[in-house]
Amino acid sequence: MTKQTLRIFILLCLPFIGYGQTQIRCAIKEIAQQSLRNRHQAFEKKLQQYYSKAEGSLESDDRLIKIPVVVHVVHNNASGTIGGDKNNNISDEQIISQIKVLNEDYRRKSGTPGFNSSPVGADMNIEFVLASVDPEGNPTNGITRTYSAQASFDVFKDNYTLSSLSYWDANKYLNIWVTSIKDGYLGYGEFPGADFDGLDLEDVNEQIDGVIIDHKAFGRQTGTSNSGVYKFGRTVTHEVGHWLGLIHTWGDAFCGDDFCNDTPPTERANLSNFCRPLSSNCNGMVTQNMIENFMDYTPDSCMNTFTQDQKGRVRAVLELSKRRRRLVINSQFSLPAAEKFEVRVLENPTIEDQFRLQVLLPGYKDFSYKVYNSMGQEVLAKDFKDYPSTVIEIPRAKLSKGIFNIRLISGDEVISRRLISL
Numbered sequence: 001m002t003k004q005t006l007r008i009f010i011l012l013c014l015p016f017i018g019y020g021q022t023q024i025r026c027a028i029k030e031i032a033q034q035s036l037r038n039r040h041q042a043f044e045k046k047l048q049q050y051y052s053k054a055e056g057s058l059e060s061d062d063r064l065i066k067i068p069v070v071v072h073v074v075h076n077n078a079s080g081t082i083g084g085d086k087n088n089n090i091s092d093e094q095i096i097s098q099i100k101v102l103n104e105d106y107r108r109k110s111g112t113p114g115f116n117s118s119p120v121g122a123d124m125n126i127e128f129v130l131a132s133v134d135p136e137g138n139p140t141n142g143i144t145r146t147y148s149a150q151a152s153f154d155v156f157k158d159n160y161t162l163s164s165l166s167y168w169d170a171n172k173y174l175n176i177w178v179t180s181i182k183d184g185y186l187g188y189g190e191f192p193g194a195d196f197d198g199l200d201l202e203d204v205n206e207q208i209d210g211v212i213i214d215h216k217a218f219g220r221q222t223g224t225s226n227s228g229v230y231k232f233g234r235t236v237t238h239e240v241g242h243w244l245g246l247i248h249t250w251g252d253a254f255c256g257d258d259f260c261n262d263t264p265p266t267e268r269a270n271l272s273n274f275c276r277p278l279s280s281n282c283n284g285m286v287t288q289n290m291i292e293n294f295m296d297y298t299p300d301s302c303m304n305t306f307t308q309d310q311k312g313r314v315r316a317v318l319e320l321s322k323r324r325r326r327l328v329i330n331s332q333f334s335l336p337a338a339e340k341f342e343v344r345v346l347e348n349p350t351i352e353d354q355f356r357l358q359v360l361l362p363g364y365k366d367f368s369y370k371v372y373n374s375m376g377q378e379v380l381a382k383d384f385k386d387y388p389s390t391v392i393e394i395p396r397a398k399l400s401k402g403i404f405n406i407r408l409i410s411g412d413e414v415i416s417r418r419l420i421s422l
C-alpha cells in the first residue's frame with residue numbers, strides 16, 4: 001500500500017447531503033477490499049485470543065469505560081461572541097447536547113433515540129465525559145475556544161493546522177475539533193492503530209488522532225445544528241465509531257466486509273434522505289440492510305444500533321491498540337507521570353478485598369510485581385506492559401493472613417514493600 005492510499009484509508013468521512021444539495025464526497029469508497037480480506041485470518045486469531053483472555057482477565061471484561069473528551073471549538077468569529085444559529089463559535093449548550101447523544105447511543109439508553117430492540121443490539125458500555133482536568137492538571141469544562149482567521153478547514157490537508165491551534169494528549173483524551181469544514185464534508189475520524197483486520201498497524205501521529213466535525217452536524221437541534229437530516233448528532237457517533245476501530249457496514253466496497261458477522265452484507269452505503277428499507281444481493285443472497293446501524297450513511301433519525309460483534313471488535317481494539325489502551329488506563333486514575341519510579345501502598349494493613357498500590361512511572365513503562373510469603377516463596381506475580389502511572393490491586397483472597405513482601409520491578413529498578421494481611 002502506498003503512503004497515499006494509506007492516508008486515504010485512514011481518513012473517514014461522511015458526505016454532506018440534506019442541506020439543499022446532494023453530494024457524495026467521501027474519499028474512502030475506493031478502499032481496497034482485497035487488502036482487507038488478506039488480513040481476515042489474522043483478525044480471527046486476534047479475536048480468539050481476545051475472547052480466551054477475557055475469561056480470566058480484569059482488563060478484558062465488560063466494565064464501563066469512561067472516555068474523557070475535549071472539544072476544541074475553532075471559529076472565525078473575531079468578536080468572540082458565543083452561540084447563535086449561524087455562529088461557528090458554538091455554545092456550551094450545543095456541545096453538551098452532543099455529549100448527551102453519544103451517551104444515549106453508546107449505552108443503548110432506553111427511552112432515547114439511542115435505544116433499539118434488535119436482538120443483536122448492544123450496549124457498548126462506553127461513556128463520554130467532558131474532561132474535568134486539563135493536561136496541566138487544572139480544572140476545566142473540557143471545552144477550548146480558539147479564534148482563527150481561516151474561515152474553513154480541509155479535512156485532508158488541514159488536520160495538523162487544526163491540531164496546532166489546539167490539541168490535548170491523545171493518550172489521555174479524545175480530541176474533537178469542531179469547526180467549519182470545506183467542500184461539504186461533515187467530518188472524519190482517525191482509526192486506531194492495531195494488528196487487527198481492516199486497521200493499519202501503526203497509530204497515526206498523535207497530534208492528529210481524533211475526530212473533526214463540521215459545527216452544523218455537531219449537537220442535537222441546538223445552535224447551528226438546526227437543519228437537514230444530520231442535525232441529531234449521529235455524525236459524531238459514527239466518527240467516534242471509526243476512532244474506536246469500526247468500519248462501514250458495507251466494508252467500503254461492493255458487498256465488502258466490516259468484520260462483524262451480525263451486520264448483514266451490504267452492497268453499498270445507504271445514501272438517502274429517508275429511512276426506507278433497503279436490501280442487498282451479496283453472493284447470491286438477498287438480505288435486508290441494517291439501515292439502523294450507526295456505521296451506515298443513513299440519515300441521523302434512522303440510526304439506533306451498534307451490534308454485539310461491533311462491541312466485541314471495539315473491546316478488542318481497546319486492548320490491542322497501544323494508544324487507545326493507554327487512554328483507557330489513564331482514564332481510570334489519571335495520575336501524573338512521576339520523575340522516577342515510585343510505589344505507595346494506599347492502605348496497609350487492610351481489611352478490604354484487595355491491597356491497592358499506587359505505581360508512579362516516568363512516562364509509559366513496563367513493570368511487574370512478585371509477592372513473597374514469610375518463607376520467601378513466591379505466591380503471586382503479574383506483568384504490566386506499557387503502563388502510565390496507575391493503581392494496581394492485589395487480591396487478598398490469594399494471600400493468607402500474615403506479612404508478605406511485594407517487589408515491584410521496572411527496568412533495573414526494584415522497590416520492595418511490606419503487605420500486612422489481617
Ligand SMILES: [Zn+2]
Binds near residue numbers: 014238239
Ligand atoms: Zn464513516
